[in-house]
Amino acid sequence: MSGGEPIDWPDDGVILYDGVCIFCARWVRFVAIRDTAHRLRFTPIESPYGRRLAERLGIDPANPDTNAVILGGQAYLRSNAALAVLSTLPRWHWVRLLRLVPLRVRDVVYGLIARNRYRVFGRRDSCDVSAPWLAGRVIWDQPSDPD
Template structure:
């Protein structure tokens, strides 16, 4: 079993996305999800928050150098490409992309890791976590 295989998380709210809050690409991912989630099924916590740090440590994610984001879905924590495709599979307009889970995880995660390793260099990094709009603030758990 891979280190990044889904893990049980029945005590966490479904739809919780753990993300790197200082990563510009990751913050754009959160904005992408918010813009396509009219049912407001997803909530967010940055790895840099107290809650996010505890969650990251629980799932073996280094909060100082996160290698993956995570999503809680159906009582399980999903990582890397599984996390991204789980979210895409639940959003209107992107559900068809969920079929990419049929590809072997090793191939999907290799592509994910390439982007993750280079995300700061390609997309940038901020000194502080993104600040959600007033309308979205309740979706961010700290």
Template sequence: MTRWSPQPAPDEPDGLILFDGVCIFCSRWVRFVINRDTEKRFRFLPIQSEAGQALAVRYGIDPEAPQTNAVVLNGRIHFKSDAALTVLGALPGMMAFRGLKVVPRLLRNPVYDLIARNRYAIFGRTDACMIPSPEDRKRFL
């Protein structure tokens, strides 16, 4: 098992997505999920929050320089490309993305890492975390 392999996370809230709240790309990812998550299965936690930092540290993510997002689903926490594909595979109409998990992490994660390493340069960053709409606010921890 590698550092970024899925791990047991039985005490974490199911459907929780940990994300970089000042990353514009990451905030767009959250908006993408919100718009497609008709069952409202997912909730969101910016890594810049106290709870987000604590969760990150528990699973070996540096809160000052996060190199991955994470998702807790069915008692396991997923990182990097596994996290993205796990979320996509759980959204209506996106189940085909589950099939990409047959591609080894050894090939998937370098692509993820390239985007993650350059996300601020390519997409930008903000000084503050995104502010959800009043109706979506209850989905943020």
């Protein structure tokens, strides 16, 4: 599963991210601030909900190599996920043009960043979802089983 593939998942507009990764936390902050309509929500892979979503998408929760997003009943991973998210933000629709860059090239660049994110940007000891600006937008767990 790489991007734009149908998924049977009860929630839409959910971004899965590595909650201990400082770069990933900055990505979430970037998106949350610009998503003025609050269409997107976030789930750290360290959460029970995030772990279930990761497993459903074939992502190893112990060693995540990608973020993901569910949009319009479609699952997007790697560079496709980043472009799908950015293209939903006001004034960021132009990033759709980056889909003209071959997927293989985009994913090589994405993979370079993903593999080196801890070394370059650092990591936390635990996932912090307490930021007031994220209130109500972080999914930690849901009582219903999404399978």
